[in-house]
Structure formats: structure tokens, C-alpha cells
Amino acid sequence: MFEVPAADFSLQATLTSGQTFRWTFHGEWWYGFLGSSVVKVRQDDGCLKVEAADAAVTPERVRRYFALDVDYPAILSSIDVDMQVHHAIVQHRGLRILRQDGWETLASFICASFNNIKRIEGMIDHLCQAYGRPVALNGFRGFSFPAPESIAEVSERRLRSLGLGYRAPYLRQTARTVADGALPIEQLRRIDYEAAKRALLGCEGVGDKVADCVALFGCEHYEAFPIDVWMERAMRYYFRHRTITRARLHDYARRHFGPYAGYAQQYLYHYVRQLRSVRGRA
DNA sequence: CGCCAGGTGCTGA
DNA sequence: TCAGCACATGGC
Numbered sequence: 001m002f003e004v005p006a007a008d009f010s011l012q013a014t015l016t017s018g019q020t021f022r023w024t025f026h027g028e029w030w031y032g033f034l035g036s037s038v039v040k041v042r043q044d045d046g047c048l049k050v051e052a053a054d055a056a057v058t059p060e061r062v063r064r065y066f067a068l069d070v071d072y073p074a075i076l077s078s079i080d081v082d083m084q085v086h087h088a089i090v091q092h093r094g095l096r097i098l099r100q101d102g103w104e105t106l107a108s109f110i111c112a113s114f115n116n117i118k119r120i121e122g123m124i125d126h127l128c129q130a131y132g133r134p135v136a137l138n139g140f141r142g143f144s145f146p147a148p149e150s151i152a153e154v155s156e157r158r159l160r161s162l163g164l165g166y167r168a169p170y171l172r173q174t175a176r177t178v179a180d181g182a183l184p185i186e187q188l189r190r191i192d193y194e195a196a197k198r199a200l201l202g203c204e205g206v207g208d209k210v211a212d213c214v215a216l217f218g219c220e221h222y223e224a225f226p227i228d229v230w231m232e233r234a235m236r237y238y239f240r241h242r243t244i245t246r247a248r249l250h251d252y253a254r255r256h257f258g259p260y261a262g263y264a265q266q267y268l269y270h271y272v273r274q275l276r277s278v279r280g281r282a
Numbered sequence: 283c284g285c286c287a288g289g290t291g292c293t294g295a
Numbered sequence: 296t297c298a299g300c301a302c303a304t305g306g307c
Contacts, residue, residue, distance in 0.1 A: 018288060019288090109288075110290095112287095112288055112289085113287095113288080113289040113290065114287065114288090114289045114290075114302080114303090115287055115288080115289085115303095115304085115305095116286070116287035116288085116304095116305080116306070116307095117287080117288075118287090118305080118306060118307095119287080119304070119305055119306070120287090120288080122305080123304095160303085163303085163304065163305080164303085164304090165302080165303030165304055166290095166301090166302045166303050166304095167290095167302095167303085168303095170290080204290090204291095205289090205290065205291090206290080207289060207290045207291080208289085208290090209288070209289060209290090210288085210289075210290080213288070226288070227288090228287090228288035228289075229286090229287070229288075229289090230287095230288065231288080245296090245297070245298095247296085247297090269288075273288095284307105285306105285307090286305105286306090286307085287304100287305100287306090289302105290301105290302090291300105291301095291302095292299105292300085292301090293298105293299085293300085294297105294298095294299090295296105295297085295298085295299105
């Protein structure tokens, strides 16, 4: 068990904002993975308490994964450029963009297309149970995320039986592409956003939106601005409720929010979804 | 039951 | 460049 200083951070907002699908809350702790290492974390008095099953989980890795090493005030002031995003920042201050594993992010967001978060979580859980490695931490039992090589050799029929639907052939083909080395996924963070996105778009089942999610959540390209149905709704604010194509919304957002547009996107996404769920309960 | 979900690929203007 | 369509499935 160790602690990491975590000022200006919200574990809750970060883990529930739809950028990751595999953290579970149980008995006051969040259980999840840093790469293939199982960990449990909780936020307490401005610091993060961490317990891990293996020594590969160092304070430095935790700081990196949760993006505790970025200049957060500078990022926020760069995107705090209008009233809507300002409200979102005030409401969910502490939300950060995680630095997730590239392959897991790619596979997860292929499953995420035209889908809802509950089912995305279920599909990924099925995948991990079927082809991941079992791990345990205290009372928690989980499964690591399967390697691309493992998924590449699974039949489309088997993947469909896990509930993937028409995404099954996409995931299988993309797993092969990564396993073959045709897409050096972990190297995409060293090239620029445009080149990384171009490379990702070569995968089956990866279009503009999924490529932007992978660039942002898995490759540290903070200018990426994924647009899904929720972001379309959020962005009507800027166009007086007119309908605009996603390509034009994307162009506008990148100019409007700048090099950390992805942070603005995540704030707005979480903000509009939260508004909907609060209203739904009332 | 009908509607919705962190869309993509394909086709035809 | 853009609209229109099929595509699987489970939650609500």
C-alpha cells in the first residue's frame, strides 16, 4: 500500500466519465488494472491510496496513468473559453484524461460503436473472462485484458457468442492487424495526432470517432476531439441548435478549444450525460 | 413493446 | 462531400 499526492483530482469523475470500462467500485475501493496489473485505489484527503498485487505498480506509474503529472491549471485555463464548458469544468473539476493501454483502448472502442456503456462494459467483461488471465486482489477476482494475439485466433462465431454482434469481425481483423505488427499501436504516441489518426483509420471498425477516442484515451493526443451522439447534442449550443455534420463540428471544436480540445470534449461529454441522468431521476 | 446507444462501411448522388 | 441505409444486441 502506498499513497500518491493527488491535488485537484476527482477519481470519481475520472473513472465514471465513459473513457474506461473496466473499473468496478466495491467496498469503498475502485478495482481495476494498470496494464495487466490489478490494483485497488481510493481517494482520501487529497491523496490517492493504492494497493497492488505486484511490484510493477509504482507511484510513478500511478501518477502517469491518472495524469497527475500534467499542468492541470494550465490545461483548464486553455479550454475555459465559453460558458458551457465553464459550467462543465466547475461541475466536474478534477476530471482527467487517463493514459490507458493502447491496444485495450482500441479494442474497447471498436466494441463501443453504436452501443451503450452498460453493454460495452458487459461485452468487454465477457471478452476478458473468456480470453484473459485470472487475477485476484484481496476479495476481488478479475481478468486481465486479452492480448491481440489471443483474440486474433478466435473465430468470428465465438466472438459473436460473447455478444459482440456485427463488431465481431471488426475486432478479429483489427486484432490480427495489431498482432502482425502492421499497426504499432504503442508507438502512436510518439508521432503527431494527424499521423496517428491516419494509422488508426486503417483498422476495420475504426472510423473518425473511434480513432479520436483511441488517440485521446490511449495515445496521449489531447487535441483529438471524438464526436458521438452526446457530443452532437452538447455542440448544438454553439450553433443555435442547427444540425451540422460531424466533420464540421470537429473542425470547429479543434479551433475553438485548441491543443487540449480533448479535455474540453471529456468535460462536455460527462456534463451533458450527467444533466440527462439527473433530470431523468427527477 | 419501441427507442436508444461514445458509429462504421458501403452506395449512389 | 454528403445523405441514406444495414448492421446485432441488451437496457430501459
